[in-house]
Amino acid sequence: MNDTGDDAYYIVMEDVRKSYDGKKMALDGLTFKVRKGEIYGLLGKNGAGKSTSIKIMTTLIGFDGGEGSISGYDIKTEASRIRRVIGVVQQEESFDFTSVENNFKLSGMLWEVPKKARKERMEELMDLFGLQEMRKKRMYDLSGGQKKRVQVAREFMHDMNVLFLDEPTVGLDPIMRRKILSYIRKRAREGLTVLFTTQNLEEADMICDRIGIINDGRIVAEGTSEELKTKFGTLRTLKLTATENMESVAAEIRKKLGEDQYEEIDISENRITILGKKIDRSLGDILETLAGMDISIDNVSIDNPTLDDVFMKVVQK
Amino acid sequence: MKMPAFVRLTMRNIVVNIDPGTLIFMLGLPTLYLFVMGFMFQGINPNGGLSVVYHGIPVKYTTFLAPGIIALQAFTAGNVGGSMLWSDRRWGMFEQIMVGPFRRSEYLLGIIFVSILFSLIGSAIMIGFAFTIPVQFNISLAGIGLFILTMIVGTMLFSSLFLIISGIAKSMQAYNTITILLFFLLDFASTAFYPITNSTPEWLRVVAGVNPLSFISDILRNSFISGVDSSSLYYSGILLVAMLIFFGISLRIYKNIRSGI
Structure with a gap:
C-alpha cells in the first residue's frame, strides 16, 4: 500500500537484519520510522551500519530478515517502484x-x-x-x-518523495555546508522526507527533526536532539576563567563542593572546567569560595550537554 | 512520448563518451593505421603494389588492410562499451544509476546499444576513408548485410569481453594492464593487418587462428573483396557461438557486481 497522507511513515524499518558473511551481523534488528517531511539523522561510528542501512533502503542490497518500506512501497517486493521515488547522495563521489x-x-x-x-x-x-x-x-x-x-545539487534535478543523504557535507566549506543544509531543510518543509547520515554531530543537531543513534546494527537511542540530551546528556559543564593561579582555586573548590557535587575538575592554565550533573546549582558555593580568596573572575559559563556527549555516552555503553 | 529507459541510458553513454580521447582511440588510430601502414607496407612491394593474394585474387595491400581496419571498429567500440561499466564503477555512477529508475538489464542494453552504434558509425567512416585511397572493393547486397551482422556480433563479443574485465578487475592498474595487453595481442596477432602465410610461425598462426578479430577481418574481406561464400557463413557461425559464450559469461559476472571499486 502506498499511503501518502501527511502523517504517513515514508521510511519504515522493522527488525531488519543483515549479515554479509553469515556470521557477523551488520544490521541486527534495525527498527525506526520516519514521517513524511521529517529529517531523520542516522548517527553512528564507523562500521555501525549506517551505509548498510542506506544500501538496503535504496534497494541496492537485500537483507536477511525483517521488513521495510519506503514511501509506502515494500523494499523486498517493490524495489523498482521505490527507485522511482527516491534520491540518493552517496558517501563516495559519483559523477559522469x-x-x-x-x-x-x-x-x-x-x-x-x-x-x-x-x-x-x-x-x-x-x-x-x-x-x-x-x-x-x-x-x-x-x-x-x-x-x-x-x-x-544534481540530485535535486528530479522530483522525489524520500532523499537519502550519506554524509553529504564532507569536504564542504562552512558557508556552503550551511547553504546546503538550509536548502535541505527548506525542501523538507515542503514535504520531502530526508534520511541523513553524518559524523558531524553539530550539523545533525542543527538540521535533524529526530535522531537515531545506531550501534552494532541497531538503534540504541532515538528522539529529538533535546530529548536525547535530556535523557543521556547528564553532565553540564561550568567554565571559570581568571587571571590567578587556578591550582589553589581548584583545591578550594574541591573542598567546598565535596565529591558528590561534581564528576570531574579540569585545570588548564587560567581556566577551570567542572563537570557535574547539577553543577549549575553549585555556582553560588563556587562564587563564594572565589570571593573568599579575593579572586576576580574574567568569565563564567555553564554549558548544556551536547549531542557529542550523548553520542559518546550511548555508543560507549 | 516517454523514452524507454535503455534509450535514455544509451543517450547518456553517447554524451559521456564523446570526448577527444575516445574519438582518437576509435577513429584516429584506425585512420592512421589505414593510411600510414597501408601506404608504407604497400611501398615495400616493388611489384606495382599488388602485394597480397586473397582467396586467389591479387589485391593491393591497402585493399587487403582496409577490411581489417574496419573490423577493428568492432574491437575498439566493444572496448569503449565494455569499459563504460568499469568507468561507471570507478566514478560511482554504476551505483547511482542502480538506485535510479532503471533495471540492470536496461543498463546493460544501454552499453551494448552504444557499442553497436559506435561500431557501425566508425566502420562506415572507415569505409569512406578506404575509398579515398582508393581500394578495390567488390560490394554486393549480401556483402553489406553480412558486414552489418558481423559488426554487430563482433562488437557484442568484444563488449562482453571487456564487460568481463570490468566486472572482475579490482583496481585501475589491473584494468589498464589487462586492456593494454589484450589490445596488443588481439590487434596485432590477428589477420587484421597481415595475411597468414607459410612463413608465419606456427604459434602465431594458432593465436591468429583463434583470435575473434581474425574471424571478423576475414568475413569482411569476403564481403568486400572475394564475395560471400560458405567460408563466410562458417566463420560467422563460429563468431556467433563465441559471442554467445562470452556474453553468457559477462552476464553471470555482471549479475554479481554489487558496488563500486
Whole structure:
C-alpha cells in the first residue's frame, strides 16, 4: 500500500537484519520510522551500519530478515517502484565523466524531467549551489568539495518523495555546508522526507527533526536532539576563567563542593572546567569560595550537554 | 512520448563518451593505421603494389588492410562499451544509476546499444576513408548485410569481453594492464593487418587462428573483396557461438557486481 497522507511513515524499518558473511551481523534488528517531511539523522561510528542501512533502503542490497518500506512501497517486493521515488547522495563521489553542466542535463534526461523544467532547475540549482562559474569545467578537474556540491545539487534535478543523504557535507566549506543544509531543510518543509547520515554531530543537531543513534546494527537511542540530551546528556559543564593561579582555586573548590557535587575538575592554565550533573546549582558555593580568596573572575559559563556527549555516552555503553 | 529507459541510458553513454580521447582511440588510430601502414607496407612491394593474394585474387595491400581496419571498429567500440561499466564503477555512477529508475538489464542494453552504434558509425567512416585511397572493393547486397551482422556480433563479443574485465578487475592498474595487453595481442596477432602465410610461425598462426578479430577481418574481406561464400557463413557461425559464450559469461559476472571499486 502506498499511503501518502501527511502523517504517513515514508521510511519504515522493522527488525531488519543483515549479515554479509553469515556470521557477523551488520544490521541486527534495525527498527525506526520516519514521517513524511521529517529529517531523520542516522548517527553512528564507523562500521555501525549506517551505509548498510542506506544500501538496503535504496534497494541496492537485500537483507536477511525483517521488513521495510519506503514511501509506502515494500523494499523486498517493490524495489523498482521505490527507485522511482527516491534520491540518493552517496558517501563516495559519483559523477559522469563530462562537464558539470552535462552532469545536470544527463541527470534530468535520465529521470525524464521535461526539457523546459530541466533547464530551469539546472539554472536554479547552479545559482543556489554556486556552480555557475564552473559549469563548463569537467568534473574530474574540480576539487573534492566542488564535486560534492555538484553531487548534492544534481540530485535535486528530479522530483522525489524520500532523499537519502550519506554524509553529504564532507569536504564542504562552512558557508556552503550551511547553504546546503538550509536548502535541505527548506525542501523538507515542503514535504520531502530526508534520511541523513553524518559524523558531524553539530550539523545533525542543527538540521535533524529526530535522531537515531545506531550501534552494532541497531538503534540504541532515538528522539529529538533535546530529548536525547535530556535523557543521556547528564553532565553540564561550568567554565571559570581568571587571571590567578587556578591550582589553589581548584583545591578550594574541591573542598567546598565535596565529591558528590561534581564528576570531574579540569585545570588548564587560567581556566577551570567542572563537570557535574547539577553543577549549575553549585555556582553560588563556587562564587563564594572565589570571593573568599579575593579572586576576580574574567568569565563564567555553564554549558548544556551536547549531542557529542550523548553520542559518546550511548555508543560507549 | 516517454523514452524507454535503455534509450535514455544509451543517450547518456553517447554524451559521456564523446570526448577527444575516445574519438582518437576509435577513429584516429584506425585512420592512421589505414593510411600510414597501408601506404608504407604497400611501398615495400616493388611489384606495382599488388602485394597480397586473397582467396586467389591479387589485391593491393591497402585493399587487403582496409577490411581489417574496419573490423577493428568492432574491437575498439566493444572496448569503449565494455569499459563504460568499469568507468561507471570507478566514478560511482554504476551505483547511482542502480538506485535510479532503471533495471540492470536496461543498463546493460544501454552499453551494448552504444557499442553497436559506435561500431557501425566508425566502420562506415572507415569505409569512406578506404575509398579515398582508393581500394578495390567488390560490394554486393549480401556483402553489406553480412558486414552489418558481423559488426554487430563482433562488437557484442568484444563488449562482453571487456564487460568481463570490468566486472572482475579490482583496481585501475589491473584494468589498464589487462586492456593494454589484450589490445596488443588481439590487434596485432590477428589477420587484421597481415595475411597468414607459410612463413608465419606456427604459434602465431594458432593465436591468429583463434583470435575473434581474425574471424571478423576475414568475413569482411569476403564481403568486400572475394564475395560471400560458405567460408563466410562458417566463420560467422563460429563468431556467433563465441559471442554467445562470452556474453553468457559477462552476464553471470555482471549479475554479481554489487558496488563500486
